[in-house]
Amino acid sequence: MIGLLRGRVLVKQPPSLLLEVNGVGYEVEAPMSTFYDLPDGDQEVVLYIHMMVRDDAHSLFGFIRESDRALFRSLLKVNGVGGKMALAILSGMSSDEFSLFIQSGDVKALCRLPGVGKKTAERLIIEMRDRLDRI
Known part of the structure; x- marks a missing residue:
């Protein structure tokens, strides 16, 4: 498994970037x-x-x-949340804001994120509330 990359960013085109590490280019979202x-x-x-x-x-x-x-990996464990949606959540608000919305049960704030509907927001609140303390 790849856990860390150190190199130079050659291309930035959100949500992707091209990272050159010792002559090898890695496409990273x-x-x-x-x-x-x-x-x-x-x-x-x-x-x-x-x-x-x-x-x-x-x-x-x-x-x-x-x-x-760590937050991204936790989000992936929520039913119905994949890599793209987890990236959208992290792109749409800071981890502190996300934590605040989860702890307060603010469904409306989570629904403003792209791709997050009411059911997904409710599922995020239920499943992430206990996990946030460990992160």
Whole structure:
């Protein structure tokens, strides 16, 4: 499994970026919070990686902060939430805002995220409430 990549960002086209590590280019999907925190220019960056292997694809998801990767992995355990939706959640609000909305049971705030309907928001609140303390 790939857990961390250190290299230079060659291309930024949200939600994807191309990270060059020792001559190999890795296509990595990342939330907007990671894009905002990427260094300018030709500086080296370290990304915490979640590698998802499916029958039809191998996908890499990258995060500047390990806590964002932990939240992403927790979101994947929620029924009906996949990689794209978890990225949309992390792109649409900070992890602190997400935690606040989950703890307060704010369905309306979660429904403003792209792809999150009322049932998914309710499921997120129920399933994530206990997990957030561990993250």
